[in-house]
Amino acid sequence: MPRIGMEPLRRRALIDAAIDAIGERGSLEVTMAEIAGRAGVSPALAHHYFGAKEDLLLATMRHILAELGRDLGEAVTGLEGLARVRAIIAVNFSQKQFRPEIIAAWLAFYVAAQRTPALRRLLRVYARRLHSNLVFALRPLLERDEAERTAEGIAAMIDGLYIRRALKDGPPDAASAIALVEDYVALRTGGLRHG
Template identity: 75%
Template structure:
């Protein structure tokens, strides 16, 4: 029987172990036994808390979305201009907490899984809508709405693309270079439109 009060800690340990296991394997082709072993619990306890592996994977993805959302809200709390707002959204996606090998591998695995899982696809749509909304909240003050939407789509594509590229590299992620590349794209869009910066 699980110990009283341990459920939140063990659920979090299993989610962290899922991220680590996906990071090591590079795919979601991991077993509940492997995940449970990394979390230091039995497979039976992992199944008790999450049921099937698909339930644990969904909980892990919701956790990643929640963490990214909280980090984004914190990053936006201190900004005062629309331009700073867009930069904060870009930077949070490449923060030390978010842009690390195991998290990158998990996102890539979830993108692949979304091809066969409607639930995963729905969660990725939530992520895409949030990112678009956060970018648009700054961009619409800098560009007309159609240009802002195009810039937001381009920035989102670059963020996703840089995650994919870094997932395939055998070297640590370079957050500063990734941010600089996306910021350069944004500056080009703003200059082309004659927008205030």
């Protein structure tokens, strides 16, 4: 007889196991059995909760994006201008986000999005939200076109720093990543460092 309330816990355990497996492998080439084993459940139960492996991987990316969105919402509450931009940058390089297994998952999902329409749509939603959050924060400081261009540059730097981090050994250096992006912001906003 199934235990009541176990489904959310098992789903979360499978998502965490998928993140770990993808992080270790560096790709989405992981099996449902491997993920289930890491989560301490049977492959049949994993299929029961998620269906195909692709469904579990999509749920995993949704989970990563939902956590990022919650953290971002909390970080920017009550902030404007450069303080809001800095908060957006900091969340993207937070200890929860900028860790090896999440970095590997992001890269694997970006690659998979080239051939998986559902992942592509999900990543486009993420990109649009990041862009609109940045433009909103930059509009009091820059003309519309400049705010758009600067937001695009910040997003590209965030993505690029995740890629560069994936190519290095050792723990991620969030402080240097944040400093690089903030230097770019300072250049684009005319050297304004406070706000």
